Amino acid sequence: MVKMTSREITLIVPGLRRFEDAGFRELSASAGRLPALELIFARARKTSTSNCNLDETLGSLFGLSLAADTSLPAAALAHSFKYETPADHWYIHCDPVVIQPNRDHLMLLGNDMLDYSEQDAEQLISDINATYSDQPWQVKMLSPRQWVMEMPHTPAIHTCSMHSTVGRRINDFLPQGQDARAWHALMNELQMLLHSHPVNQSRNMSGRVAANSVWFWGEGVLPVPANDSASARWAQCWSNHNSTLALARLNKIPRVDLPASADIWLEQAITPGQHLIVIDSLDLPAVSLDPVTWWQVLMQLNEQWFAPLLSALRSNGALAKLTLMSADGWYYELTPTLAKRWWKRVKALV
Secondary structure: OOOOOOEEEEEEOOOHHHHHOHHHHOOHHHHOOOHHHHHHHHHOEEEEOOOOOHHHHHHHHOOOOOOOOOOOOHHHHHHHHHOOOOOOOEEEEEEEEEEEEOOOOEEEEEOOOOOOOHHHHHHHHHHHHHHOOOOOOEEEEEEOOEEEEEEOOOOOOEOOOOOOOOOOEHHHOOOEOOOHHHHHHHHHHHHHHHHHOHHHHHHHHOOOOOOOEEEEEEEEOOOOOOOOHHHHOEEEEEEOOHHHHHHHHHOOOOEEOOOOOHHHHHHHOOOOEEEEEEOOOOHHHHHOOOHHHHHHHHHHHHHHHHHHHHHHHHHHOOOOEEEEEOOOOEEEEEOHHHHOOOOOOOOOOO
């Protein structure tokens, strides 16, 4: 293993501190101990920030200034991966989703269960654009389950992300703002178009899941690259999180796909300096209130990431500093010296 004492890592794991919620604590007795994470929490220097979610955390780390009640322009960032993205155009995700009618409300199930081919998705999008050819917007495909709407002006709406709404009644999370009524109407019209579309009719006949609505989220224009040192300090960015990778690309920071474990990262990350890693595998089970999956993923992270990084920090000189961020306003800084504070008693998470 290459030793690089000048390497530092900032590891962002949104949803990490969900164990503090009562529903997740109930599973703690059977879930087992997490020695590496428990030691990090016990001996690290704990600090609070004003960043209370992943969007605000990434905005701060990349030198962006987000206005109150706004989120990262995820659609514009995702669009910039595949298409030319004019700075004066506005973008919003228009993702195909499944909405489940219950007795007295509608629940968003998301779109993980959709398996459209690119051809099917392109046919749906083509017919949507043809139906609304008189409108100033156009829908584009980023992937069969990820669509983006582009237009040359900025509507007065704000939205909620899809993953934070999965498993919840949609009425509480529909677009809001001065232009919200028009977007609610468009959503209803697209539901009818999807219901009657031949692609979905064929899927329904064969017993396959079909999208019965779209979800608008992640609106905004492409951010201006930071001019300060906030983003320039990163030697490399490692993630599979779209907005993180798009921000890295925007700021000309080398970006790499997230490896399967910290052991692999320690072998690959030979560039000295500060490395940013974003792992969002805990985020969906955290926000969708799925404690069983959340604990399973957390145990994997403890084994595959926290334990190897702690070992590298404590014993072999491969890491100079670990900063663990939970993207909820707290972060934990651990150095080899701090890790030796044996008098800091290690406790179970709950």
